[in-house]
Amino acid sequence: MKEYDHKKIDPPTLKLRTGKKKMAEYNHLRIEKKWQNIWEKNGIYHANNNSKKPRYFSLIEFPYPSGAGMHVGHIRSNTAMDIISRKRRMEGYNVLYPIGWDAFGLPTENYAIKTGIHPIKVTKDNTDTFRKQLKALGFSFDWSREINTTDPKYYKWTQWIFLQLLKKGLAYKAKMFINWCPSCKIGLANEEVVDGACERCGTVVEKREKEQWMLAITKYADRLYKDLDDVDYLEKIKIQQRNWIGKSLGINVTYPIEGLNKTVTVFTTRPDTNFGATFLALAPDGIFVKENLSFFPNKKGVLAYIKQVNKRTDIERLAEGKKKTGVFTGLYAVNSLNNKKMPMYVADFVLGGVGTGVLVGVPGHDMRDFEFAQEMKLEIVRVVVGPDGDTSPITRKEQVQEDTGTMINSGFLNGIDIHEATKKIMEYMEEKGYGKKVTTYKLRDWVFSRQRYWGEPIPVVHCEKCGVVPVPEKDLPVKLPMVKNYQPTDSGESPLANISKWVNTKCPNCKGEAKRETDTMPNWAGSSWYFLRYVDPKNNKEFASKKNLEYWLTSPQPLSLSRRGGNTGGIDWYNGGMEHTTLHLLYSRFWHKFLYDLKLVPTSEPYMKRTSHGMILGEGGVKMSKSLGNVINPDDIVKTYGADTLRLYEMFMGPFDQSVAWSSDSIMGPRRFLERVWRMSRTVLDMDSKMSRTVLDIKFEMRIHQTIKKVSEDIEAMKFNTAISSLMIFVNEVEKNNFPLSTFHLKTFLQLLSPFAPHIAEELWSILGEKKSINLSTWPKWDENLIKNEEIKIAVQINGKLRAEIMIGADDKEADVQHRVLNNEVVLKHIAGKEIKKVIYVKDRLISIVV
């Protein structure tokens, strides 16, 4: 590549090129291929299921092998966790850093439909491409444990877990309105609908009533919420999950209905304002309306209103803004607190799925209730006085007091703060027998049916006599039939329904005629437990052996890595995208807890630690996408600059947790750095190794120890950018001082570099005469005593302004330093004729004089 002229940089006093073998130029293509082959041949990244070493399980989200191949954004997480994994190996851990493919799902199926190539073949081709790409980057995956969710040997166990859920009543069928994407022709989970549109294709979703398989994740809502306290997740991840689960404490209040021998129950978190309740509003799709419509005096009007509401999609409903509509039912509920008659309305701002599907309107203290009351000309009663002291009737929305204040017009609650009042009235209502404290969650049960081909068949059959019958475990897996046509249907039925040969089967129970379930699982199914399979990927008897699960999830860790708090084990470190926080991350916690309850996994949480990476954007800060033509393919970068450069650049670009824009100019920085590392190593090797060391060598002993500390600590904090910058600083210093580096310290430097740029580090390591892989060497330790500078530059401030800098000895006493400073020429000039009021001394930092 390049020939270096180092006449200028080599110190004239040193003997150069002593005839030892000359190092070739830095040829990334040759080196990277060479070491990837050697590593693979020697299996040095294989994890051992029976090791005396402490275990370390590091995990990335397994990729979806799309047809487009990977782009540079996909490997940010892989690189980060590869660095962590490599460091752990060098620290003496038995590391499991696995990889696999999450390959069921729509993109593959759609591509297959478009091209006529079978999804099995598409998946095979795509995984081959991805595997090649990943291997070219030198990740230290244990490839012997590679898994694929579309492999029948794998999805056998996905189906098996489903059967356990079914057995425990957590999988059930329900007829319900689902989000139907008319373009993908598939039902969507709530989590897959974004702004009323399909997350994948952007088409506005429709409501369709359909019988669906559901998973009762809400049964675990409380634990999924509470156990977040015990895990070491990034705070923003915990917050997002908590918001999604949406726990709220409130009370169900039951009101009698006037003239009817019936009651209506309302959920409210604000019973404190109940003296100000003036109406009730019912959700058009709520249970109350469904069950009691025939009793409504204004049945006709209500029916007309519901019909009109149903015509609109969610998008239209929200686009019309906050203008509230509704219709009076003709019924009145009676407020037991004050015997007030509250008219009951049907209104579409009330959601059937929230609380009981009925809300009690307190227009004085809730903005939506206020808007509705204004539209319907309903009474508004003030029961709270806010900090502004306003006690006048509420007629403007600015007066609506929601979050703070003191009660008035509320009988025994008068004068009490609203929060206190909430507690008090809850107890009162429970005592009187018409209130019951409850906790509700925003989280809904998980819609688990998909009407498509390329997914795990749901392993049940429908028998006319026996009903839904699970496929016996011994008959698993229920394999997807090989067919030519898997076009989705408009009817909302799975394409599997057309394959009569497959559908028609015998009931395992009565041996009579039966039909297979034709819905398949969503592609979140396979990823909800995949990490467990890694510990025992070839097991045909169980999804993973107890022994391996226990070793990889719960075997004791050395003190330095064990966590405080209630955590009892799990995967040590899991990094992934924020976009999975309320999907995969939540689903997999749910499945894991379920398996824990069956005593099939040894920990109640799957992941001890979860971090997240920022996206890599295209040049100019826009999203990388095929349509914009700004996708950077890692293959091109690897070819031109090398895998080491790409890895280094991705980690150097900016803070790991923030999004950064790709820059094809900036990548030269890391490339040049590696070339300088190469040259530094060559120069050090060229020099006579027995040459006597000067003062400079002590300086570099200190430097290397500072670098060990910085790199070690920064990797743990995922501050890869500053770790790399400290490596660069080290090389700069060595160059500037004409390479006064011993091979011993050079080797230490290469060890620090190796997690980031494993190939070049390994090559130089071997050139320096090491026989064993640098990856199996011991991570260097720093000595605090060697880090300390003997001389320190401190700042001198006068009235907060920097006026001078002085050098002091590390052990100089404060009094001596002060004395020197106060006699400093510059300082004297600035304090002349003034009285010194105060002197502040910050050790090793500065001295601040106030005059």
Add this chain to the structure above:
RNA sequence: GCCCGGAUGGCGGAAUUGGUAUACGCGCACGACUUAAAAUCGUGUCUCGUAAGGGAUGUGGGUUCGACUCCCACUCCGGGCACCA
């Protein structure tokens, strides 16, 4: 609307968590090498000023000997949730 982030040179970003703002990298300028270019190496690179010195971390206030960092009020950008009773 609510909840999280974020704003620092021409650009990506750093700052020991209250202690010398702009590390490291990119880019740019000049110089060396070269017939020349590229590459490489060296020097410089926030800003006003000849200098002494002054001003700069989105805006405006505050606390402090000292603020990118803490507090109050705002602006803009990114992400999440959203008629959740």
